[in-house]
Amino acid sequence: MIIFPIIIVLAIVMYIYFKVKILTLKEPILMQLTNAKARIALGIFIFFFGINQYLFYETSLALFIGIVFLLIGVMQAQYGFKLYKFFRKEVQNSVVTE
Known part of the structure; x- marks a missing residue:
């Protein structure tokens, strides 16, 4: 079953990518959105x-x-999706109002 190690490596690489990307962002709402993506990857x-x-x-x-x-993985990903949906709407609302 080579597929599981590939998915594991891709997920941890995406997690690290999103965590490093947070350091380059200035706006707190974009930081929260990126952190939600990192939670999903984790x-x-x-x-x-x-x-x-x-x-x-x-x-x-x-x-x-x-x-x-x-169980921990499902809870983490589910919470990440919930945060992602919330902050995606917030980002869209902030773009519309500007």
Whole structure:
């Protein structure tokens, strides 16, 4: 299953990219929007890392840890999507009013 490590690496690279991009932004609302994208990437990373660990070890302990990682990853990505939708609307509203 080579696809899971590829997704994991891409997700962590995107997370690092968005976190570094925050340093170059001046407006707080754009920083929040970029941070929401970073949360989504982190959630995807944690989710697929949990799946990969279970498939690699296939033990009951790995299953338990994998389930915990899956839940944390889903919660992180879901919260990131929620923030992204909110701040995307705020950015669109601020562009319209200017």
